[in-house]
Amino acid sequence: MQKTAQAKIWNATLYLRLSREDGDKEESNSIAGQRNLLRDFLKQHPDIREYAVQVDDGWSGSTFERPSFKKMMEDVKAGKTNCIVVKDLSRFGRNYLDAGEYIEKIFPFMGVRFIAVNDNYDSYREKSASDDLIVPFKNLINEAYCRDISVKIRSQLEIKRKNGQFLGAFAAYGYFKAPQDKNSLVIDEYAAEVVREIFAWKVQGISPQDIANRLNAGGILSPLEYKRSLGMKCSTPLQTNLKASWSAASVIRLLKNPIYIGTLTQGRATTPSYKVHKRVKKAESEWSVIENNHAPIVSRKDFDTVQKVLALDTRRSPDEESVSLFSGMVFCGDCGASMIRKPVSTGGRKYHYYICSANKQDKTCSPHRIRLEVLEQIIFDCLKERINAVAELENILEIADTAPLRTAGAVKVQRQLDEKRAEYEKLQKLLLSLYENLADGIIDRAEYTRLKESFSQRAAEAEKQMDALRERIEVMKTSTADTSWTDNFKCYRNLTELDRTAVVSMIDRIMVYEDNTVEIVYRWQDEFAWQMDIVRQAQIREAV
Known part of the structure; x- marks a missing residue:
């Protein structure tokens, strides 16, 4: 910038910034402290008068996408201010490249005087030899500080998350x-x-x-x-x-x-x-x-x-407020397609049937159907039986000595774990030998890549299965048979009619076959089968 002897009055914008990571740990870094320091500086320089004060409180110096900084730059472009005064280079910004771009290129091009009071930097005065070294060096130090603070904050936030501390600005509704x-x-x-x-x-x-x-x-x-x-x-x-x-x-x-x-x-x-x-x-x-x-x-x-x-597919009829009793739960047992509810009028009366959607769409399945009232009765009777069976199962488990059976079960699972570990070790050896085969010309690069991907996927899957088996062994050894799932059935012990809540609480899906056979897949079906097996083995052991 060309300097002249003629006195010039500068319209200065005092720019103040304080980020969350800076906090207010030093009074000199506070917004009030920065403002007082800059106004004291202006009192000693009558050629500089205050035009505006722009404050970015709570904004990081790692970016220049700050609201007040943008307003200040708009004033610069409009010619309203031609001087920017900051406490030090770190208050202006901590991004080494961007800060240097503004100070060394943008501001000189726009005729803007830039002053960093505590760093004793004033772009209007003649540059000393040290300015070309000190200013970039301080910007680099400021960026390093910003990077260090960022790492520390991320680490602290991660620790708080792991400790179950809520970090959101607002709590969830409720x-x-x-x-x-x-x-x-x-x-x-x-x-x-x-x-x-x-x-x-x-x-x-x-x-x-x-x-x-x-x-x-x-x-x-x-x-x-x-x-x-x-x-x-x-x-x-x-x-x-x-x-x-x-x-x-x-x-x-x-x-x-x-x-x-x-x-x-x-x-x-x-x-x-x-x-x-x-x-x-x-x-x-x-x-x-x-x-x-x-x-x-x-x-x-x-x-x-x-x-x-x-x-579930829970589409409802336009004239109904809620979905139908079995909406999204009925499937064809022969082809697996969903079964859809269809009204049929006969003799002045309307009946509802479930029909296979595959037959309706492209005739790929047989045209079988089941009347809604018949299906409701089947489901009701089966649910009553299931509820009673679950209640009886829980009563037996309370008095049966199932500990030896759980231990025997753990031994069985341990054998499965040993087999899976042997499989995993074999895959690891195969992976190690692949490179040697490639180097010896036994296999080419394409074969090497394909086999490596295949073996790696199988090894990862085996490792995942081993973790699941280890967890299962610990559960079987240290805990009693978990019967908490039975509450989902026992609460409907006095069920007198079906409703949507009861159906979705106890049933996973309903399969209807061509001969009108109905198969119900209950929720917690595996738990029921496993614990029933424990009861049967306990009864056999006691009989012997």
Whole structure:
């Protein structure tokens, strides 16, 4: 920049910045401290007058995408300010390349005087030989500091996540941040009751849109509006209307959130580095998931049932508020296609039948069907039998000595683990020998790549299966037979008629065959079969 002897009055913008990682650990770094220092500096320089003060409080110096910095640059472009004064280079920015770009190129080109008071840098005065070395060096040090702070903060946040500390700005609907510990969640009883009602409606077969309509009609504030009513300043890019209301999407998000069973899931997204602030999604395997972290609002049984219901095809008729009794649960036992409910009018009366969708679409399956009333009776009778069998099973397990059988079962699983370990070791040896075969010309590069990928996949799968077998052995050795699943059946001991809640709570799917044979796949079917086997073996052992 060319200097002249003529006195010039500079319109200065005082730029102040304090990031969250800086905190307010030093008074000189506080916003008030920076402002006072810069105004004292201006008093000693009558050729510089204050035009504006721009403050980025809580913004990192690793990026120049800061709101007040952008406003300052707009003033520069408009010719309203031609001098920028900061406390030191670190307050201006901690990105070495970008800071250097502004100081060395952009500001000189735009005729802007740049002053860093504590670093004794003023672009208007004649440069000393040391400026070309010291300024870039200090910018480099500032960036290194920013990188170091970023690593420390990421590490601290990861530790807090692993310890089950809640790090969100706002608690999920149904919870408050604990008054004495902002990293802990406590139940908000009013909102929690709404959450329980939403889950109950969904199990009954009410669609998410109809649930949203009920909430809006009842004057229940949406999660966003509820937070605002409590004085919280929050917003969301998902909001499209002036006042946020319940929608099918918001209901589904709530129903899928495991926070309501006490599971805290955090760390779903991150920033690639301290320089890149655009958030990217992380793989689910990298999420921080802490179970039993806080008080649940709904039971795991109800939560799992709702997830099952959400996965079903639950389309409803236009004239019905809820889905049909077996919606999304009836399948053809011969071809596996879903069976659809179809009304048939005969003699002035309407009947409903389930027919194979494959036959209706392209005739790839036989035209078999079953009347809805017949299917309901079959399901009702079978459920009553299953409920009684489950209750009897639990009573027997309470008095039977099943410990020796669990130990014998663990030995059997141990043999399976040994076989799987031998398979894994064999695959590892094959992987090691592949390179030698390639080097000796026994196999070519393409064959080497194909075999390596195949062996690696099989080895990874074997390792995964070994982990599952080890876990199963520990469970069999140290725990009693888990009968908690039986509560899902026993609560319907006095069942007098079928309803949607009972059906989805106890049944996984219903298979209807061409000869009208009906097969019911119950939930927890494997647990029932395994524990029934334990009972039979215990009875045989006692008889001997």
